[in-house]
Structures are given as structure tokens and as C-alpha cells.
Amino acid sequence: MIQKLIDALIDIVLWVPRQLFGLLVDAVELMLIWIPEIHIVDVQGIFNGLGGQLLYFLTVMEFDYGMTAMMTALIARFILRRIPFIG
Known part of the structure; x- marks a missing residue:
């Protein structure tokens, strides 16, 4: 009861x-x-519009590795800030 x-x-x-x-x-x-909705018609067309010099610079500077490392570090920092007594 x-x-x-x-x-x-x-x-x-x-x-x-x-x-x-x-x-x-x-x-x-x-x-x-x-x-509002964002309409991107042709993503491949955007990348085809990049010049050869820019693509060469991104390749030499290893942009894909750098972006991956930065995003991993930011995600790790976010997770560590959520742990009590650490962040």
C-alpha cells in the first residue's frame, strides 16, 4: 500500500x-x-576546380594526415574534459 x-x-x-x-x-x-537547406550539387566538381598547385601543396604537407591527427586530438581532449577530477 x-x-x-x-x-x-x-x-x-x-x-x-x-x-x-x-x-x-x-x-x-x-x-x-x-x-534553410544547403544544396551542394556536385562535390566532385568542387574538387576538380582546385588548381594543381594547391593539390601539390596539400600533398606535400600531408593534409590528410594532419587533419586526422587534429580531429583525433580534439576528440580526445573533449572526452578527457568530461572525466571528473581531470578536466
């Missing part, structure tokens, strides 16, 4: 945060509709 009363009280207390969360989700969905 007491357990059912406690469960009912918990349901009543948690009803307000659930309703607020539902309203927040609905508001975010509405705002996402307002964001």
Missing part, C-alpha cells in the same frame, strides 16, 4: 519535468524547420 502511494507520488513529481522536456523537444523541432 505504501509502495503504491510512493510510486504515485513519484509519478506526480516527475510529470512536470516530462512535460517541460516534451515542450522543449517540440520547440527544437520547430526551430529546425526554420534552418
